[in-house]
Amino acid sequence: MDISIRYKNVRERTERICRPLAIEDYVVQPIVDVSPPKWHLGHTTWFFETFILIPNLVGYQPFNPDYNYVFNSYYEAVGNRVIRTDRGNLSRPTVEDIYRYRQYVDQAMLKMLETAPEPAIEDLLILGLNHEEQHQELLYTDIKYILGHNPLFPAYDLNYDEPTPNKESPSEFIQMQGGLYEIGFNGDGFCFDNEQCRHKVYLNDFEIYTELVTNSDYLEFINDGGYEDFRHWHAEGWDWVRNNKITAPLYWHQIDNSWHAYTFRGLQPLHLAAAVRHVSYFEAHAYAAWKGLRLPTEFEWEAAAPNFVWGENWEWTESAYLPYPGFAKAPGAIGEYNGKFMVNQQVLRGASTVTSPGHSRITYRNFFQTNLRWQFTGIRLAK
Structure with a gap:
């Protein structure tokens, strides 16, 4: 073009x-x-x-x-x-x-x-x-x-096309064989500097789920007292839950004993089959712990991503946002784009339904602080 x-x-x-x-x-x-x-x-x-x-x-x-x-x-x-x-x-x-x-x-x-x-x-x-x-x-x-967060919950656009999940295929774990995997951008197109410096990473055998955790799945965690049991949470996450009185994902509201969620079309009944979104890393980790599972590392995610559908929500990983081996910031202001944020943040992989067309790729490294959830963030489990 x-x-x-x-x-x-x-x-x-x-x-x-x-x-x-x-x-x-x-x-x-x-x-x-x-x-x-x-x-x-x-x-x-x-x-x-x-x-x-x-x-x-x-x-x-x-x-x-x-x-x-x-x-x-x-x-x-x-x-x-x-x-x-x-x-x-x-x-x-x-x-x-x-x-x-x-x-x-x-x-x-x-x-x-x-x-x-x-x-x-x-x-x-x-x-x-x-x-x-x-x-x-x-x-x-x-x-x-x-x-x-407007008390009237006004719609952004009543004609907004909210993608609906297609869950015809059964959910299952993909088995990934341990060994050396190449991680990082490889090609002639555009990438951000934090994707560069392709390198080898050794991974043990692991399994990763083909589907994201759904609203229905996450409701089981809530109904089982997940937000009231410190055993599932990091210490900092448990403090975050108690200090902020967190009881559900962002935009969830219980009205007349029925769960609703704010969407671009206004407040709607919770779509149980849709992937849970607007959860923090703290919540993603706690849910995984409650299930007796874990989040994938960003390297596991990248190695396995060709085998499952991704792009509905950004997916929290168990990896801290750090530079790849050999990473160097560019000179001048452009060097401030990514490098100076490589501390106290967690990596997310994939994309979301509001990611711009053509702006996503398997090597893309998104990153946010562990308490943030206003982004379209979701959960994929691994073991």
């Missing part, structure tokens, strides 16, 4: 995700992990302006010099920024201003792309597009959190 066409497609999809929102929805930030939708619109635009247009397009004038302070996320090398907790305080720039900003940058980018970019610029452009696709998924998850 022509790079300018791909650029237009990615940028248009971001705005299409925001189309069902009311203007008031664009500014809300209920918790630190959730950014207002309008901030995502501005930040993804800032990325192209900062890393491609300003250094490479002769005569380019930034739309507004103050936007570097407003829309820088975490790049220390690029200067000061609004702290993450204050993104919801940005009533200005307005949503209209930010859409004008996007149009201004898009015009400059498309003019620049009338000539085939140099390889280094094209690499940055492809990174920027993948970066925006990451934010498209974050838009979905953040919008769900914003509306799912």
Whole structure:
């Protein structure tokens, strides 16, 4: 696909995700992990302006010099920024201003792309597009959190097509033979730097489940007092349960003795056959312990993934997010993209139903803190 066409497609999809929102929805930030939708619109635009247009397009004038302070996320090398907790305080720039900003940058980018970019610029452009696709998924998850914590539980889009599971084949364990496995990206296409440095890993014999844990499965854990029995939990996880009064996955609500869940179509009766989602690593580990099983490591997951269907939910693994052997951060601000987060986080593998099309692969390494569950996170068991 022509790079300018791909650029237009990615940028248009971001705005299409925001189309069902009311203007008031664009500014809300209920918790630190959730950014207002309008901030995502501005930040993804800032990325192209900062890393491609300003250094490479002769005569380019930034739309507004103050936007570097407003829309820088975490790049220390690029200067000061609004702290993450204050993104919801940005009533200005307005949503209209930010859409004008996007149009201004898009015009400059498309003019620049009338000539085939140099390889280094094209690499940055492809990174920027993948970066925006990451934010498209974050838009979905953040919008769900914003509306799912509104007391009225308003629907994001009554016509949203919520994928339904196809469970015609029986669930079973796949037996994987022990030995050396090659782990990491291998190919000519795009990958993030944390997938590089392909290397060998020795795995013992293991078994991994073909299906994700369902809502029905997880209800058995709840009904058996899973949230009330410390034996299933890490000490930190047990403190998290008690301090936050956690009794069920995020978005679950018991109404008239019947479980419901908030979805993009509003509050709906819980779909028992669907894979459980919006659980933390703490909950995933506790459920596995209750079953007398465990979570797979990220290496086991990657080795076994060609043998099962994945992509419904991001899947917690038992692996800490660490660099692969030989990993080195790129120089400059781009080196801050992944490397500096390789501490105190757990790896997730796969993709989810809100992952952008073409943005998932077996080697993709997602990562979050152990208590977070606003992402579409689920559970696959191993032994």
